Amino acid sequence: MPTVFGTAIKRREDPRLITGRATYTDDIRLPGLVHAAILRSPHAHARIRSIDVEKARRAPGVVAAYTGRDLQGRIGTVPTAWLLPDSDLKTPPHPVLAVDRVRYVGDGVALVVADSPARARDALELIGVEYEPLPVVVNQEEAMQPGKPQLHGEAPKNVAFHWKAGNGASEAFQQAEVVVRHRFVNNRLIPNAMEPRSAVARYNPSSGEMTLWMTSQNPHIHRYLLSGILGIPEHKLRVVAPEVGGGFGSKIACYPDEALVAFAARELGVPVKWTEDRRESFIATTHGRDHIQDVELAGRKDGTITGLRATVHASMGAYVSTAAPGVPTILFGLMLQGAYRIPQIEVDVYGVFTNTTPTDAYRGAGRPEATFIVERLVDLFARQIGMDPAEVRRRNFIPANAFPYDTPTGLTYDSGDYATALDKLLEALDYPALRRRQEELRRQGRYLGVGFSTYVEICGLGPSQVAGAVGFQGGLWDSATLRVLPTGKVLVYTGTSPHGQGEETTFAQIVAEALGIPVEDVEVRHGDTGEVYMGWGTYGSRTTPVGGSAVARAAERVVEKARVFAAHMLEVAQDDLTFEEGRFQVKGAPGRSVSFQDVALQAHLAWNLPEGVEPSLEASAFYDPPNFCYPFGAHACVVEVDRDTGEVRLERYVAVDDCGRIINPLIVEGQVHGGVVQGIGQALWEGAVYDENGQLLTGSLMDYALPKARFFPEIETHHTETPAPHNPLGVKGVGETGTIASTPAVVNAVVDALAPFGVKHLETPLTPEKVWKAMQDGRR
Amino acid sequence: MNVEVPITVTVNGVEYSRHVEPRQLLVHFLRETLGLTGTHVGCDTSQCGACTVLLDGEAVKSCTVLAAQADGSQVTTVEGLEQDGMLHPIQEGFWEKHGLQCGFCTPGMLMVTQALLNRNPDPSDEEIREALEGNLCRCTGYQNIVRAVRRAAESMQERHAQVAAARGEEGA
Numbered sequence: 001m002p003t004v005f006g007t008a009i010k011r012r013e014d015p016r017l018i019t020g021r022a023t024y025t026d027d028i029r030l031p032g033l034v035h036a037a038i039l040r041s042p043h044a045h046a047r048i049r050s051i052d053v054e055k056a057r058r059a060p061g062v063v064a065a066y067t068g069r070d071l072q073g074r075i076g077t078v079p080t081a082w083l084l085p086d087s088d089l090k091t092p093p094h095p096v097l098a099v100d101r102v103r104y105v106g107d108g109v110a111l112v113v114a115d116s117p118a119r120a121r122d123a124l125e126l127i128g129v130e131y132e133p134l135p136v137v138v139n140q141e142e143a144m145q146p147g148k149p150q151l152h153g154e155a156p157k158n159v160a161f162h163w164k165a166g167n168g169a170s171e172a173f174q175q176a177e178v179v180v181r182h183r184f185v186n187n188r189l190i191p192n193a194m195e196p197r198s199a200v201a202r203y204n205p206s207s208g209e210m211t212l213w214m215t216s217q218n219p220h221i222h223r224y225l226l227s228g229i230l231g232i233p234e235h236k237l238r239v240v241a242p243e244v245g246g247g248f249g250s251k252i253a254c255y256p257d258e259a260l261v262a263f264a265a266r267e268l269g270v271p272v273k274w275t276e277d278r279r280e281s282f283i284a285t286t287h288g289r290d291h292i293q294d295v296e297l298a299g300r301k302d303g304t305i306t307g308l309r310a311t312v313h314a315s316m317g318a319y320v321s322t323a324a325p326g327v328p329t330i331l332f333g334l335m336l337q338g339a340y341r342i343p344q345i346e347v348d349v350y351g352v353f354t355n356t357t358p359t360d361a362y363r364g365a366g367r368p369e370a371t372f373i374v375e376r377l378v379d380l381f382a383r384q385i386g387m388d389p390a391e392v393r394r395r396n397f398i399p400a401n402a403f404p405y406d407t408p409t410g411l412t413y414d415s416g417d418y419a420t421a422l423d424k425l426l427e428a429l430d431y432p433a434l435r436r437r438q439e440e441l442r443r444q445g446r447y448l449g450v451g452f453s454t455y456v457e458i459c460g461l462g463p464s465q466v467a468g469a470v471g472f473q474g475g476l477w478d479s480a481t482l483r484v485l486p487t488g489k490v491l492v493y494t495g496t497s498p499h500g501q502g503e504e505t506t507f508a509q510i511v512a513e514a515l516g517i518p519v520e521d522v523e524v525r526h527g528d529t530g531e532v533y534m535g536w537g538t539y540g541s542r543t544t545p546v547g548g549s550a551v552a553r554a555a556e557r558v559v560e561k562a563r564v565f566a567a568h569m570l571e572v573a574q575d576d577l578t579f580e581e582g583r584f585q586v587k588g589a590p591g592r593s594v595s596f597q598d599v600a601l602q603a604h605l606a607w608n609l610p611e612g613v614e615p616s617l618e619a620s621a622f623y624d625p626p627n628f629c630y631p632f633g634a635h636a637c638v639v640e641v642d643r644d645t646g647e648v649r650l651e652r653y654v655a656v657d658d659c660g661r662i663i664n665p666l667i668v669e670g671q672v673h674g675g676v677v678q679g680i681g682q683a684l685w686e687g688a689v690y691d692e693n694g695q696l697l698t699g700s701l702m703d704y705a706l707p708k709a710r711f712f713p714e715i716e717t718h719h720t721e722t723p724a725p726h727n728p729l730g731v732k733g734v735g736e737t738g739t740i741a742s743t744p745a746v747v748n749a750v751v752d753a754l755a756p757f758g759v760k761h762l763e764t765p766l767t768p769e770k771v772w773k774a775m776q777d778g779r780r
Numbered sequence: 781m782n783v784e785v786p787i788t789v790t791v792n793g794v795e796y797s798r799h800v801e802p803r804q805l806l807v808h809f810l811r812e813t814l815g816l817t818g819t820h821v822g823c824d825t826s827q828c829g830a831c832t833v834l835l836d837g838e839a840v841k842s843c844t845v846l847a848a849q850a851d852g853s854q855v856t857t858v859e860g861l862e863q864d865g866m867l868h869p870i871q872e873g874f875w876e877k878h879g880l881q882c883g884f885c886t887p888g889m890l891m892v893t894q895a896l897l898n899r900n901p902d903p904s905d906e907e908i909r910e911a912l913e914g915n916l917c918r919c920t921g922y923q924n925i926v927r928a929v930r931r932a933a934e935s936m937q938e939r940h941a942q943v944a945a946a947r948g949e950e951g952a
Contacts, residue, residue, distance in 0.1 A: 010875055017883030018871040018890065020818020020858035027817035118803075194822045194830060194918050195884040245820070245884025246918050278823035500882030500919050670878045673921030701827035701916070709912035709922040738921075 005513040008666035011505045022243040025198035025213050026275045033200075034063050036261055036274040037120035039110040039127050040284060041102035044138070044355040044694020045149060048100050048109065049130035056112055056126040061119035064268055065127070066111045066260075068097035075263050076229040078256050078319070081221070082326035083471040089161040089351075092152035094319040096229070096256035096263075102131070103151055103318035104355050105694055106283030111260050113272060136694040140315040140352035141292055151318060151353040160316045160351040163329045166336075167408040169298065169344035172307025176298035180380045185763045186369045188290035188315070188688040189681075190282055190704055191362050195245020197285055198275040199258040201265035209236045210266065211530075214258050216241040217251045218537020219497055221474060223529045225254040225322070230262055241527035244499030248678070249361035250285050251499070252539050253322040257284065282699045287688055288362020290315040291328060291369050297377040298344075303387050303395045307344040308336055310373060316351045317358035323472075324360045325351060330470045331366025331458065331540075334409040338374035339418045339456045339632060340396040345408045355694040361539060363678055364736040367457045368743055375453045375744035379751065380760065389748070390426060393454050394419060404725075413456065413630045415722050417658070422454055424718055425634040425656045434638065442756060447641040448651070449753025452634065453745035459733040460545030460629035460724070476542070477624035479534050480550035482511065482558050484617035486604040488597030490515065490522045492554075495535015496547030497527045501735060502667040503543050507551050509663050510729065514555035515596055516582025533620070541631070541733030544663065549727040550623035556728075557619035562599045565617075568610035569594050569602060629724045629732040633657035635676070635741040637749040646772025648684055648750055650711065655741065656718040660732035665719075668734050672717050675738020681707045683746035687765045705765075754778065787851040791816065792860030800847045806840075807831040809847035810857060818858040818887050822916070829915030832888035833857045839895030841914070858887035861894070869939065870894055870932040879928030881919030888915050893929050901940075902933055 016022040053065040078094040097108045110127050114120035135149040142148055143158040151158055173179060199214040210232050216222050219239040227234040244251060257274060265272040276284060291314050298307035314328035333347040378396075382389040398405050400417040407413065429450070438448045461467070462476035479495040492511055496503065508522040525531055535547070559579060566584035567574040570592055577584045584599065586592040599617070602608070606615035638652040655672055662668050685705035689697045698704040723730030743764065750766050751759055757778025762770055784799040791814060798813055810816045810833070819842060822830035831842040834856040861868040870893050873879065880886040889912070896903060896911040903911065908929045909922070917925060 011878065013883070014875045014880060015867075017880055017886055018858075018867070018874050019862060020816070020887055022883055023817070024820070024884065026821070027811075029815065118801075192918060193882075193884075194828060194916060195820070195882065196822070243884075244882065245822075246882040248918065275821075277821075278825065278828070502881065666878045670881060670920060670924055673923045674881060674919045675921075677921035678918070700825050701823050702825050706916050706918070707922075708916065709926065710906075710909040712909075712922060715921060715923055 004509045004519050005663055007664065009505055009509060009519060009664060011502050011667070012508060013502060013504050024195055024243045024245055025200060025215050028200045028213055030200065030202060030271040032270045034113050034115055034270050034272055035117040035120045036111055036113050036264055036272050037117065037124050038108045038257060038260065039124045040280065041098065041105060041107040041109055043102055043131050043133050044105050044136045045134040046102050046131040047134060048098060048102060049132055051110060052128040053110055056123040059123040059126055061115040062123045063113045063115065064264065065123070066097065068095055068099035068109065071097055072099065075259065076231065078254055079225055079228060080320045080325065081225060081322045081473045082324065083473060084161055084163060084325040084329055085471045087161040087163040089325055090152065090155040091320050092154050096259050104357055105696060106357055107318065108256055111264065113264050113268065136355045136692070138354050138356055138690045138692065138694050140313040140354055143352050143354050144350065151355065155353055158353040160320055160353055161325060163349045165333045165347050165409050166345040169307040169309045169346040172298040172344040173309065176306060177300045178381065178385055179296055179298055180377055180384055181296040182377065182380060182761060184293045184295065184373060184376060186289045186291040186293060186372060187682065187764050189288045189362055189686050190688050191248045191250035191285065191288060192706060193246030193248055193250055196276045196278060196281045197251065197257065199261040200271060200273040201262040202271040203266040203269065205269060209238065210262055211238045211240065212258065212262050213240045213242055215244050215251050217247040217497055217499060217539050219527055219529050220495060220535050221537055222254060226259055226262065229259045238530040240530065241497050247499050248363040249288065249365055249539060253286050253360045279700055283357055283696055286321050286360035287317065287357050288359060289369060290359050293373055295373050295377060297381055299381055301385050303385060303392045305340055305342050305381065305396045308342050309346045310336060311348045313350050313352055315354050315356060315359055317354060317356045319358050321358040321360040324358065326470065326472060327361055327366045328369065332370045334411055335367050335370040335458055336374060337407040337409060338371060339398065339454050341398050343408065356690055364739040365540065367736065367740045368679065371453065371455045371740050372744045375455070375748065376761065379748045389452055390422065390431065393452065394422060411458065412627060414627055415725050416456065416630060416632050417720065417722050418454060418632055421632060421634040421656045421658055421720050424720060425636055425654060428654050428716060428718055429636055445643060447643060447753040447756065449639050449641065449749040449751070451637045451745045451747065451749025451752055453741045453748065454634040455741045456630050456632040457737055457740050458628045458630060459541035459736065460625055461540035461542040462546050462625035463627065464624050474536055476536055477622055478536055478547040478550045479620065479622050480547065480554040481533065481620040482554045482618065484558060484600050486601050488517065488521065488600040492522060492524045492551060493532045494524060494526045494547050494551060495532055496538045496543040497535065498538050498543055501538065501543060501671065502664070506544055506663050506667060507548060510548055510551050511555050514552060514559065516580065517596055541735040544731050545629045545724065545727055545733050546623060546625055548729055548731060549625065550621045552728045553621035553623055554619045557621060558617055561617055561619065562596060564610055564613055565599045565603050566594050569599065626726045629660065631657065631659045631732040631734060631737050633737060633741060635745045637745040639746065639749040639753055641750060641753045641771060643775065646768035646775065648766055648771060650713055652713055652716065654716045655738065656720065657734060657737050658720040658722050659734035659737065660724040661721055661730040662719065663731065669717050671734045672738045673715050675736060676715050676742045677707050677712065679739040679742030680746055683743045683764050683766060685765050785848050787848055789850050789853055789855055791855045792857060802848055804847045805843050806845040806847050806850050807842035810842060816857050816859055820884055820887060822885065827916065828885070829888040829892060830885050832891040832915065834891055834894060837898065839892045858890055861890060869935040872935065873932030874928040877924050877928040877931050879920065879925045885915060885917045889917065889925055893932060896929070897933055897936060901937055905930065
């Protein structure tokens with residue numbers, strides 16, 4: 001049988017998705033279903049003088065209407081689930097509906113339930129809210145200045161937390177021959193998963209059981225947190241993530257809205273559905289990034305980097321969202337090492353409240369913000385000392401023989417070979433020829449640029465002990481159960497909850513490989529807390545390294561037990577058996593063997609069991625990784641800037657990624673493509689813009705530019721394979737690498753193209769206007 | 781809003797007569813009234829294209845058409861792509877080339893592909909990317925969608941060639 005591990009098998013998820021037979025949350029229809037709509041604040045900051053829902057209650061089709069006051073004492077507040085230690089983190093209560101004050105445009109103030117979605121929305125217009133507008137602050141640095149509006153009494157100067165890490169860098173800066181200082185603004189992004197958030201709740205008053213279907217990346221975490229908000233015991237609450245139309249981090253968080261839907265279903269005794277529209281998604285679903293970063297790099301003229309310092313102001317928005325405190329700290333600050341031997345690192349982060357939509361994880365979460373700093377600084381440093389940017393990178397790489405490598409921020413990089421990835425990239429680019437072409441074109445008045453990004457990322461989130469030490473209010477292990485049926489078919493239950501990443505296929509490949517059975521004989525189940533015992537979800541590229549490792553372990557256990565049965569069936573000692581290609585074979589006796597399917601049947605018939613062995617073939621594994629995984633790679637982008645319009649044309653994009661062993665090349669490549677494009681989105685087009693009153697000016701897809709098909713050349717993908725040394729599969733995770741790497745690669749390329757104009761940096765997104773102005777200013 | 785208008789629409793070959801609110805959008809008619817949930821709603825500004833269907837053979841965003849406007853028309857949704865229980869070559873192309881991840885935008889992508897290949901059976905990559913202008917995908921980076929459309933075009937042409945050859949034989 002050909003090995004299934006490493007094979008580009010077509011995804012088993014696809015048939016239901018390409019025929020319209022998949023069920024997303026909003027597709028769910030239940031008898032008696034009613035529909036909820038949420039009235040959201042039009043003010044970024046205001047006192048609520050009064051809310052009158054009487055007219056709405058009497059509107060046609062309306063079943064109920066609630067204000068924040070109606071809910072007081074009957075439902076809890078929205079928790080923060082990353083309680084950052086060694087900081088002064090404040091987590092002011094976040095009510096599910098605002099009671100006397102709204103703090104951002106989009107803050108929920110009332111809930112209406114009606115017999116149709118349209119009638120629920122109609123009724124929102126009948127609610128009278130008297131607001132007393134308050135002064136607004138949207139910029140995180142300004143928010144810390146004296147005299148600025150205070151969002152929460154318990155957070156003076158709007159500081160949600162102050163956190164520091166690193167081993168101190170003052171020595172490096174005192175001795176530096178070269179210092180590069182810069183301020184970067186890592187712009188705020190809006191995740192925009194194509195499927196808006198949605199929830200359907202059904203309550204059974206006689207059993208006290210609540211079923212909540214919702215757009216979730218982590219149903220078990222949602223069950224855990226919502227159980228607290230709703231006061232429903234965890235074993236009576238079932239959270240189901242059916243088909244989920246993308247998440248990119250935005251479906252990790254615990255929001256007020258899904259809790260409200262569940263509350264209404266319990267209150268009214270009928271199933272309730274709510275689905276946000278895109279406008280609502282823009283203001284009510286968490287945003288990403290939004291850092292002001294003051295950074296400096298110390299180095300020597302020979303190209304050696306000796307130190308890095310960063311002071312960062314990260315906007316939390318109006319409340320501290322679920323995982324928000326961990327994003328600009330643990331996932332960002334600890335990663336400022338990048339791919340380089342930087343002996344001294346110092347980082348200071350302020351998390352700050354502003355009158356904006358709360359921020360939280362967004363694809364890459366923290367690592368793109370860190371990589372951007374490091375990769376831009378390396379380029380600025382290279383330019384200052386007059387050295388080729390690829391050469392500076394190579395000189396500073398952590399060498400392949402230095403792994404495991406302890407960083408000054410306290411992480412241990414598991415394995416890597418950064419120089420090989422860069423070599424492969426330079427070869428694919430034909431780098432010397434590219435530089436010659438750049439020179440030639442410049443003479444013709446055309447502006448070509450080449451930008452690099454050699455990155456390391458932290459993923460495969462676990463170990464649980466570390467999760468606890470850094471304040472994450474959960475474990476980060478994962479679970480798998482393999483249930484072998486009498487005919488030898490296998491059901492796999494995973495605690496991760498993929499939503500587009502294709503793990504149903506990947507995990508089936510892991511099991512088929514381990515058991516030597518056809519991949520079609522394996523079915524993978526996920527996303528339902530009623531079916532899967534426990535798991536911590538899909539984010540941080542943890543699904544295959546952690547969840548997949550659990551699957552591999554559980555499969556090993558199934559084989560162990562099957563071996564016991566097989567030995568009994570063949571009347572030999574277990575050690576006398578080999579297990580290959582799905583058969584237990586007596587060593588040296590070619591005629592004597594039993595198949596996995598034979599064993600499965602006998603294990604279930606249980607007519608003749610080995611002594612002391614229980615019937616059936618089922619095994620579970622709970623895998624807690626001993627370390628994170630550290631994928632890496634080298635990306636490059638070639639752009640040409642239009643002299644007349646400032647438009648950036650992507651000419652080539654070449655990615656070399658190392659995510660450890662590759663289980664399904666097709667899926668890995670797809671993840672890279674998507675990730676790269678998402679990162680390029682930040683570089684060139686995407687950016688949330690608030691006005692001084694806290695109104696989101698980019699509040700719809702008409703104002704917020706998402707990447708489109710025609711903007712891109714073919715993305716060229718290459719791989720190296722450096723196995724993770726600490727998990728049974730040797731895999732590292734690839735869901736975020738592209739997003740992490742591509743933003744700085746593109747910005748480096750554009751800045752390189754604009755070198756003749758003396759341009760040293762431009763803030764993302766690099767709109768034609770910005771680029772054109774830079775060329776105009778440079779000319780003067 | 782209590783006034784309702786009678787309409788008759790043929791969806792995937794089946795004729796439906798219903799009374800609808802004048803303000804009801806075609807996408808909601810398909811999803812809510814007929815229960816055909818394969819067509820998705822991704823935005824409220826007609827930017828994303830997730831709700832694309834064929835209306836009398838033309839690709840339209842069903843969130844920009846009122847159900848009442850579709851009175852008397854033929855509508856094809858993603859549910860209508862399969863023929864005799866077989867996947868359509870466009871569906872095959874998307875499956876084979878990994879042209880989808882979360883699948884939410886996919887029905888719209890499939891329908892816009894159908895419209896493209898109806899008018900241009902052999903599009904260049906550039907033409908494909910242009911045709912996808914009104915459809916957003918957040919997962920795939922579009923590259924495999926382009927490959928999928930190209931693959932679909934090839935296999936549809938192969939089929940046409942086969943059919944033509946078979947007819948030729950019959951004729952002889």
